[in-house]
Amino acid sequence: MPFVPHTPEEIQEMLDTIGVERLDELFDEIPSALLGAQLDAIPEGMGEMEVAQLMRARAAQDVPLTCFAGAGAYEHHIPAAVWEVTTRGEFYSAYTPYQAEASQGTLQQIYEFQTMISELTGLYAANASLYDGATALAEAVLMAVRANRKVKSKRVLIPRSVHPRYRQVVETVVTAQGIELIDAPLDDTVGRVDAEALGRFEDQPFAAVVIPQPNFFGALEEVDRLTDWAHGLGALAIGVCNPVALAVLSPPGEWGSAGVDIVCGEGQPLGIPLASGGPYFGYMATRKEHVRQLPGRVVGRTVDLDGRTGFTLTLQAREQHIRRSKATSNICTNQGLMATAATIYMALLGSEGLARVAAMCHERTRELVQRLTAIDGVERLYDGPFFHEVPLRLPRPAAEVLKQLAAHGVLGGYDLGRDYAELGSVLLVCATEMRTSAEIDHYAALLQEILHGDAAVARSSG
Numbered sequence: 001m002p003f004v005p006h007t008p009e010e011i012q013e014m015l016d017t018i019g020v021e022r023l024d025e026l027f028d029e030i031p032s033a034l035l036g037a038q039l040d041a042i043p044e045g046m047g048e049m050e051v052a053q054l055m056r057a058r059a060a061q062d063v064p065l066t067c068f069a070g071a072g073a074y075e076h077h078i079p080a081a082v083w084e085v086t087t088r089g090e091f092y093s094a095y096t097p098y099q100a101e102a103s104q105g106t107l108q109q110i111y112e113f114q115t116m117i118s119e120l121t122g123l124y125a126a127n128a129s130l131y132d133g134a135t136a137l138a139e140a141v142l143m144a145v146r147a148n149r150k151v152k153s154k155r156v157l158i159p160r161s162v163h164p165r166y167r168q169v170v171e172t173v174v175t176a177q178g179i180e181l182i183d184a185p186l187d188d189t190v191g192r193v194d195a196e197a198l199g200r201f202e203d204q205p206f207a208a209v210v211i212p213q214p215n216f217f218g219a220l221e222e223v224d225r226l227t228d229w230a231h232g233l234g235a236l237a238i239g240v241c242n243p244v245a246l247a248v249l250s251p252p253g254e255w256g257s258a259g260v261d262i263v264c265g266e267g268q269p270l271g272i273p274l275a276s277g278g279p280y281f282g283y284m285a286t287r288k289e290h291v292r293q294l295p296g297r298v299v300g301r302t303v304d305l306d307g308r309t310g311f312t313l314t315l316q317a318r319e320q321h322i323r324r325s326k327a328t329s330n331i332c333t334n335q336g337l338m339a340t341a342a343t344i345y346m347a348l349l350g351s352e353g354l355a356r357v358a359a360m361c362h363e364r365t366r367e368l369v370q371r372l373t374a375i376d377g378v379e380r381l382y383d384g385p386f387f388h389e390v391p392l393r394l395p396r397p398a399a400e401v402l403k404q405l406a407a408h409g410v411l412g413g414y415d416l417g418r419d420y421a422e423l424g425s426v427l428l429v430c431a432t433e434m435r436t437s438a439e440i441d442h443y444a445a446l447l448q449e450i451l452h453g454d455a456a457v458a459r460s461s462g
Contacts, residue, residue, distance in 0.1 A: 076271075129335050297315070397424055
């Protein structure tokens with residue numbers, strides 16, 4: 001039973017006071033057509049024992065798959081200490097640190113998280129934090145339009161090589177505010193922005209240019225060239241980065257001659273399990289001159305009257321703290337538990353450990369690509385350097401092959417035809433440090449059989 005604090009007598013007393021006979025009369029302005037009918041199809045409730053039995057039965061139906069898919073969500077090793085510490089009561093039940101004197105532990109953790117993100121990205125300040133990578137990019141676009149005082153345009157150049165879900169979320173969030181999104185041309189030979197074709201935009205004003213690194217296809221963009229090109233137009237440069245990749249690639253704060261203005265991305269690779277799609281969290285960092293346009297919260301370090309170090313909410317440009325019309329965002333939040341796990345993960349690994357993870361991921365993906373492209377009819381879609389992921393063209397539709405691989409316990413990748421109609425036979429594959437050589441060999445042997453081997457393999461998964 002739900003807890004209802006008012007007794008029937010108290011409810012009737014309140015109704016009598018305001019001169020209303022029935023509670024329903026308070027809602028009589030709602031048209032009857034909008035009122036929900038009785039939920040007759042819902043079965044009777046179950047007891048605790050029956051619910052536990054049902055959930056165990058459902059869980060047993062899950063088939064474990066060896067994961068060779070990435071596409072924005074990555075299976076990394078998470079040291080046991082990460083969630084042992086994160087789920088301690090002090091962190092697990094903590095919410096917004098409104099009272100600094102009672103929230104020093106939470107505030108310090110957030111401050112450490114911001115510091116690590118700033119060091120990783122090479123930018124002055126980071127917030128803590130956002131819903132996920134997609135909404136972080138949407139927030140970055142809104143922030144760039146607000147912050148760019150040199151160009152009054154509301155046009156933003158965003159490549160097709162940015163994650164398709166990110167582009168969809170950005171469009172949903174920003175177009176209602178009159179912001180126009182323009183596709184940047186793609187070089188089909190290398191799977192990245194066609195820098196040579198950008199010349200046609202040079203006489204057009206843009207508030208910002210989005211630069212992914214690595215991009216959705218795993219290709220490495222010409223970030224130095226693109227950053228300087230954006231600044232030459234008077235646009236702000238927005239980097240969208242995998243944080244693990246930043247352990248071995250140049251930080252966005254050093255791209256080009258001046259670095260990007262804003263960087264954002266998905267924090268899931270930093271100690272967050274796949275967990276059937278969430279919860280994840282977004283990160284964002286920016287240059288000093290734009291810090292007051294940064295959505296969310298910023299924690300600062302200070303000293304008290306006795307000279308002791310303390311932490312406090314320094315900037316909190318959210319609608320519940322200031323006038324709504326002055327707020328930088330109405331959707332940003334502090335995904336506190338996820339940011340806590342990421343802080344512990346980065347602290348445990350350190351810069352050297354994170355670089356080792358990134359290097360091992362790259363080595364495993366190279367090994368995977370070498371084994372799979374040795375199969376007749378399987379070839380790389382793009383040439384050029386990559387990180388994490390590589391698109392492979394197959395001699396059959398990718399969706400069909402994935403279905404057969406899954407029937408044999410292998411999550412073989414991501415079907416690019418879902419988002420790029422012209423790439424229906426292209427599979428985006430990924431291997432993190434979790435994948436072993438034996439698993440890669442098994443995948444290759446299974447793909448060989450599906451494409452060219454025993455027809456029974458294909459029939460058994462139909």
